[in-house]
Amino acid sequence: MLDCAIIGGGPAGLTAGLYATRGGLRNVTLFEMGMPGGQITGSSEIENYPGFFDHTKTGMDFMNGWQEQCFAFGLKHKMKKVERVVKRDNHFIIIVEGGETYKALTVITCTGSTPKRAGFKGENEFFGRGISTCATCDGFFYKNKPVTVLGGGDTALEEALYLSNICSDVYVVHRRETFRTAPPTLERVKKKDNIHIITNSVIEEAYGGAMGLDGVKIRNIKTDEVVDMPNTGLFVFVGHNVNNSVLKDKNGEFICEVNNWGQVVVDLSMRTNLSGLFVAGDIRIQAPKQVVSSAGDGAVAGLQAISYIQELS
Numbered sequence: 001m002l003d004c005a006i007i008g009g010g011p012a013g014l015t016a017g018l019y020a021t022r023g024g025l026r027n028v029t030l031f032e033m034g035m036p037g038g039q040i041t042g043s044s045e046i047e048n049y050p051g052f053f054d055h056t057k058t059g060m061d062f063m064n065g066w067q068e069q070c071f072a073f074g075l076k077h078k079m080k081k082v083e084r085v086v087k088r089d090n091h092f093i094i095i096v097e098g099g100e101t102y103k104a105l106t107v108i109t110c111t112g113s114t115p116k117r118a119g120f121k122g123e124n125e126f127f128g129r130g131i132s133t134c135a136t137c138d139g140f141f142y143k144n145k146p147v148t149v150l151g152g153g154d155t156a157l158e159e160a161l162y163l164s165n166i167c168s169d170v171y172v173v174h175r176r177e178t179f180r181t182a183p184p185t186l187e188r189v190k191k192k193d194n195i196h197i198i199t200n201s202v203i204e205e206a207y208g209g210a211m212g213l214d215g216v217k218i219r220n221i222k223t224d225e226v227v228d229m230p231n232t233g234l235f236v237f238v239g240h241n242v243n244n245s246v247l248k249d250k251n252g253e254f255i256c257e258v259n260n261w262g263q264v265v266v267d268l269s270m271r272t273n274l275s276g277l278f279v280a281g282d283i284r285i286q287a288p289k290q291v292v293s294s295a296g297d298g299a300v301a302g303l304q305a306i307s308y309i310q311e312l313s
């Protein structure tokens, strides 16, 4: 029986493992389907993690030291994709790809979330090289420069407001006339002089070269007119997929409470409403979707798993 099974080896899962093992749990296993590190390993740089300020280092470089440190206190790693978590009496069963099972007294799920792609030409080619899905992460790279935002939901317009305080101009491109975002947010956007709304339009193409994105072409879907927007960064906010499938039972029902968007409901201790099950990082409600906050969540969850086991004995 494991003391704790951690699912997902991004910043949240690794930190949960560090705190759980260093805090005294002896039998802790991290299930990660690939190499640990998480989403940030796909980023060309990170400059908003306190204490790490080196523009020559990539997200992969940044995470390298985490693995060594987190495994130094006895955390074990199984490179396995978890299919499902099942609660049985006072313990959990972790079912991995291929059907193998593990038992654990506590589970910390840290499987993250994945920003959706919009599907236009050049999106994959320039993703991370001028196209971003994170204004907090990359907005500063466009200080006093123009940027384009794609999407008409709450995320797109809230991030457009955030970017409008940093960038010279923000062009919000939305495929319909009306917006999905909450009306007060739209009103705030409309009051900003440097936010320009372009409706009934989509990104036709992102173009550039070896150095990254140079600009985008915006097509009005009613008139078919194409406008060139050179020298712009592009932020795509067309929704997120929360990686919550491990928390569904075989009938597709969640084993713990989630909100309408599939984010797992937790309290300030990262506890779900299912006793012994914790989540941390991008998967939870109101996640800021940052490395620093995911690591913080992981620390909280690791400590709470220790307390939970102490209360059992």
Ligand code: FAD
Binding pocket: 007, 008, 009, 010, 011, 012, 013, 031, 032, 033, 034, 035, 036, 037, 038, 039, 040, 041, 042, 043, 044, 045, 046, 047, 048, 049, 080, 081, 082, 083, 110, 111, 112, 113, 128, 134, 137, 138, 243, 246, 280, 281, 282, 283, 288, 289, 290, 291, 292, 294
């Ligand atoms: P993730 O990092 O998403 O890790 C989840 C892990 O779970 C993954 O490794 C995945 O393989 C694993 N997993 C998923 N499902 C399973 C399963 N069924 N079984 C086993 N393993 C599974 N944040 C910043 O603070 N600053 C930045 O500059 C920044 N830049 C970014 C740039 C890019 C391109 C991207 C994509 C994100 C960026 N972020 C940045 C956001 C940051 O990376 C995330 O907020 C953070 O990684 C979330 O951590 P997490 O541990 O919750 O999840």
Ligand code: NAP
Binding pocket: 117, 118, 119, 150, 151, 152, 153, 154, 155, 156, 158, 175, 176, 179, 180, 202, 237, 238, 239, 240, 261
């Ligand atoms: P969302 O509500 O699903 O909005 C996605 C937006 O992207 C929509 O405007 C959609 O257009 C557009 N879109 C989707 N696919 C596209 C494509 N391929 N090409 C171009 N545009 C595309 O996603 P979200 O904004 O990330 O929000 C997710 C959930 O979290 C929402 O329910 C939201 O209310 C909630 N949220 C709440 C807050 C808050 O309360 N403060 C903040 C952020 C998010 P259409 O409108 O035409 O479908």
